[in-house]
Structure formats: structure tokens, C-alpha cells
Amino acid sequence: MSDLFERQEATQGPLAERMRPQTIDDVLGQDHLVGPDAPLRRLIESDQTPSMIFWGPPGSGKTTLARVIANTTRSRFVFFSAVTSGIKEVREIIARAAEELKLGRRTILFIDEIHRFNRAQQDAFLPHVENGTITLIGATTENPSFEVNAALLSRTRVFVLNPLDTDVIGGVLERAIADEHAGLDSLIFEDDALAAIAYASEGDARRALNTLETVAAAASAIGDRTVTAESLPDVLGAKSLLYDKSGEEHYNLISALHKCLRGSDPHAALYWLARMMESGEHPHYILRRMMRFASEDIGNADPRALSITLAARESYDFLGSPEGDLAIAQAAVYLATAPKSNAVYKGYAEANEDVRSHPNLPVPLHIRNAPTGLMKGLGYGKGYTYDHDDPDGYAPQDYLPENLAGREYYHPTDRGYEKNIQALMEYWRELRAHREHNPKP
Numbered sequence: 001m002s003d004l005f006e007r008q009e010a011t012q013g014p015l016a017e018r019m020r021p022q023t024i025d026d027v028l029g030q031d032h033l034v035g036p037d038a039p040l041r042r043l044i045e046s047d048q049t050p051s052m053i054f055w056g057p058p059g060s061g062k063t064t065l066a067r068v069i070a071n072t073t074r075s076r077f078v079f080f081s082a083v084t085s086g087i088k089e090v091r092e093i094i095a096r097a098a099e100e101l102k103l104g105r106r107t108i109l110f111i112d113e114i115h116r117f118n119r120a121q122q123d124a125f126l127p128h129v130e131n132g133t134i135t136l137i138g139a140t141t142e143n144p145s146f147e148v149n150a151a152l153l154s155r156t157r158v159f160v161l162n163p164l165d166t167d168v169i170g171g172v173l174e175r176a177i178a179d180e181h182a183g184l185d186s187l188i189f190e191d192d193a194l195a196a197i198a199y200a201s202e203g204d205a206r207r208a209l210n211t212l213e214t215v216a217a218a219a220s221a222i223g224d225r226t227v228t229a230e231s232l233p234d235v236l237g238a239k240s241l242l243y244d245k246s247g248e249e250h251y252n253l254i255s256a257l258h259k260c261l262r263g264s265d266p267h268a269a270l271y272w273l274a275r276m277m278e279s280g281e282h283p284h285y286i287l288r289r290m291m292r293f294a295s296e297d298i299g300n301a302d303p304r305a306l307s308i309t310l311a312a313r314e315s316y317d318f319l320g321s322p323e324g325d326l327a328i329a330q331a332a333v334y335l336a337t338a339p340k341s342n343a344v345y346k347g348y349a350e351a352n353e354d355v356r357s358h359p360n361l362p363v364p365l366h367i368r369n370a371p372t373g374l375m376k377g378l379g380y381g382k383g384y385t386y387d388h389d390d391p392d393g394y395a396p397q398d399y400l401p402e403n404l405a406g407r408e409y410y411h412p413t414d415r416g417y418e419k420n421i422q423a424l425m426e427y428w429r430e431l432r433a434h435r436e437h438n439p440k441p
Contacts, residue, residue: 015184016209019176024068028175029168029205030061030161040065040159047073049108051129051136053144053153056161059204062139065161066110075106075135082116090124097134107134114138115147122149129155163203170198172205173212184216192229200232250281254289257332261290262297266336273332283321283328287313290328293335301341301416308334339416347409354404361401396432 021027024034024044033040043049049069054062070077078093097107114122128134129152136156140147144158164172173194177184189212197215201208219227253276260268276286287309294306312331316324370380385395398405412418412425 014210015176015213016206018181019172019179019209020067021064022067022071024072027061027064027068028171029164030065033159033161034065044069044072047075049073049075049135049137050157051155052138052157052159053114053148054137054139054159054161055144056141057163057203058141059201059206059208060161060163061205062161063112066112066137066139069108069137070110073106073108075108076100077108077110080109080111082111082113087121087124090121094128094133097128101133108137109134110137110139112139113141115140115142115144119149122152126151126155164205165203166195166198169201169203169205169208170194173197173208176209176212184212187216187219188226190226190228193227193232196229196232253279253281254286257286258289258293261293261332261335262340264336264340266333269332269336270329273329277325277328283316283325284313287316287328287331290331290335296345297340297342298335298338298416299341299344299418300421301339301343301413301418303417305335305338339418341413341415341418343410343412343418347411350409354407358401358403361403364398364401366397367399392431394428394431396428396435 024041027034032038034044035041044065054065056062066079070079076097080089080093093107093109097109100107111117125134125136126149129136136152138148138156144153148156173189177187177189193215197208197211201211215227215232219225253272257269257272257276260272273286277283290309291306291313294309298305309331312327315327318324319327365379366381366383368375368380370376375381383397385397387393387395389395400407412422414422
């Protein structure tokens with residue numbers, strides 16, 4: 001298999017490839033990994049690279065670090081793409097690695113976009129990583145917790161790469177302009193133009209260099225030697241929102257929405273809602289989570305919260321986008337500003353625990369229905385008091401199984417409407433105590 005890490009001629013290939021760092025000292029950014037005395041730097045320089053996963057957004061330097069390792073290590077280095085290759089090629093690589101190991105030479109296998117392999121394909125690497133036939137380096141833009149087998153993950157170290165900040169991107173761009181082989185020396189880039197490109201790249205060095213190359217080509221085509229910020233909009237285009245409806249960003253954003261609703265921040269609620277809607281999330285998913293929130297985090301502190309969220313669902317289904325989006329926004333603001341209580345949520349969880357601990361407790365006889373004479377004869381319904389016949393509309397009696405007598409699950413707060421419920425339950429408690437001490441003749 002050809003090694004894609006072989007150095008290309010300086011004047012060939014895209015600018016981003018030509019400018020890719022070859023040594024660890026050339027790497028800009030990710031100082032927490034490759035700065036002085038950083039852990040990954042020490043491993044690379046001592047040629048003691050373990051099996052590991054590089055996890056970071058596009059253009060943050062995952063492949064660059066692999067290139068640096070390839071240029072530094074004395075091991076055989078093989079590049080492998082999970083997009084273009086399959087298990088057949090994996091077997092060939094591992095067979096060759098086993099032969100190399102007999103000769104005392106390690107094989108480092110770099111798998112780009114390892115998350116593209118399914119679970120069974122990832123399992124194929126396990127025994128060979130474990131017995132040392134190969135040292136595996138995987139690169140992924142997806143959260144390894146979701147996309148990499150737990151068994152494989154436990155045999156690797158995960159290094160997290162952050163989006164590059166605009167200063168680092170600016171340094172990457174300035175280096176490209178100053179490089180005598182890049183072919184950009186005939187152009188003048190004003191500082192505001194470079195700043196605009198760096199900002200638009202959103203931490204992606206590859207995107208920044210590709211943009212720089214496109215801008216340079218456009219300027220050369222019209223004979224303009226000076227590139228300004230005003231000349232960039234047509235080349236930069238519109239930004240795209242980072243979102244994956246089945247990946248980590250999906251869960252990050254819905255978690256942000258849920259927590260700012262709980263934290264009573266309508267401003268943040270509108271922002272995260274807009275982020276999800278603009279990114280293409282289906283409104284039904286958002287509404288389902290908002291309905292859950294209405295019961296879990298508001299409950300009876302404001303019983304209208306669930307009704308308003310259900311009405312938002314109905315309004316969206318009737319109007320569609322974009323008109324119906326406003327109903328969802330209205331519901332989000334209502335949920336954020338409503339009084340909060342998780343008393344129903346906690347009470348139901350405690351009741352579930354008792355059900356699991358005592359799954360088959362009998363229903364007390366006095367609250368069983370007795371539609372037949374036999375059932376009446378067995379005591380079904382005996383002693384039951386009809387509450388509507390009581391002057392107070394409340395006839396205290398036990399409704400729980402005997403083993404759970406006296407258990408209380410729902411403890412309303414003193415917030416919102418639950419304050420009224422709390423007062424009513426206290427009234428019933430006092431009435432029950434009075435009846436117990438003063439039974440009717």
C-alpha cells in the first residue's frame with residue numbers, strides 16, 4: 001500500500017497540503033498537546049507512541065500530528081482511510097505488520113475518520129492492538145464515547161484537539177503568504193482581509209488555507225494585486241452551522257436548551273432553540289423534549305406549561321415553518337420563565353422504586369371493585385367510603401398496599417401553583433388527623 005505521508009513536491013497539491021507542518025516545531029496551536037513538556041510531544045520525541053485516538057473538529061491538526069509522527073518515528077507508518085478502504089486491506093496491513101515485527105520493526109497504522117468503521121470492523125483491530133502487532137492511531141471528528149468500541153477505546157489514549165483560535169489561524173495564513181514556494185508572494189493581503197479569513201474559518205486551518213488560495217486565484221484572475229476585506233464576501237460565502245443530528249453536537253445543544261430552561265434564562269433558551277432550528281433539527285424532537293421538561297422541571301408549579309407546549313406542537317403542525325416556529329419560541333420563553341418544581345418527577349421515581357422492590361403487592365380489599373356476589377362475599381369493596389357523601393368531600397382512608405402504608409411520594413414545593421396544592425394537602429392531613437382522634441359514631 002502506498003504511503004500517503006510521502007513528502008509531496010513543494011509546488012504540487014492544494015495550498016493546505018503544501019503548508020502542512022513536517023516537524024513538531026512547525027505545528028501551530030494545540031500547545032496543551034505539543035507545547036514544551038506537553039505529554040504528546042514527549043511521546044513523539046521519544047518515539048514511544050502508544051495506540052491513541054485524536055479527537056477534534058475539522059482542520060484542528062489531527063492528520064498533521066500523524067504526519068509529524070510519521071516523519072519522526074523509526075517505525076513503519078501506514079496511512080489508512082476508513083472512507084476509501086475496507087477490512088480486506090486491513091488484513092493485508094496486519095499480515096505485513098506481523099512480518100515486520102519478526103524483524104524487530106513496529107508498524108504504526110493511522111486510520112483517518114475511524115468513526116466510519118462499524119463496530120464489527122473496529123473489532124478486527126482489537127487482538128492486534130492488544131498483542132502489539134500494530135500501534136493504532138485513529139482520527140475522528142466524532143465523540144469517541146459514541147463512535148469507537150468501548151473495548152478498543154480502553155486500549156487507546158484519547159487526545160482532544162481544540163478548534164484553533166483566530167490568532168493561530170492568522171499565524172498559519174501569514175506563514176503561507178511568506179512561504180516562497182506557496183506562490184502567493186505576488187499578492188498583498190491587508191490585515192483586515194487576513195483577519196476576516198481567520199474569523200470565517202471557525203478554527204479550521206484547512207478551510208482558512210483553502211479560502212486563502214481561492215481568494216488569491218480570484219485576485220490574480222482579475223489582475224488585482226491587493227486583497228482587502230471588502231473583496232471577500234463573494235468568496236467566503238455563508239457560514240454553515242456545525243451540527244450532527246445523531247452525534248455529540250446534537251446532544252450538546254439539546255442539553256444546553258434544557259439547562260437554560262431549567263435555569264430560567266429565556267434569552268439563552270431562544271438562542272439555543274434558534275441554533276437547533278437553523279441547523280435543521282426537526283421541530284418535533286425539540287417539542288418532545290420541551291414536553292418532557294414541562295412535566296419534569298415545572299410540573300404542577302405551573303400546570304399550564306404542558307398545555308402551552310402541546311398547543312405549540314399543534315400550532316407548528318398546522319402552520320409549518322417558518323410561521324409555526326414562533327409558537328415553539330413562545331413556548332420556550334414560557335417554560336423558561338415559569339416557576340420550577342421537580343416534585344412530580346421525584347415522586348414518580350420513588351413510586352417506581354417501590355414497584356420494582358415490591359412488584360406484586362395486592363390491592364387492598366376495600367378499594368377493589370365488586371361486580372359479582374362472590375366478590376362481595378370475599379370482602380371486595382367492604383369498608384370503602386364514597387368521598388362525595390362526606391360533608392368535606394374527603395373521606396380519609398388507606399389506598400396503598402399494607403406493606404407501603406403511610407408512604408408519601410409527592411411533596412409539592414411552595415412555588416407557583418404548587419403552593420396551593422401544598423396548602424390543600426396540609427388541610428387534608430389535618431382533617432385526617434382530626435378524624436382519627438375524633439372518629440364518627
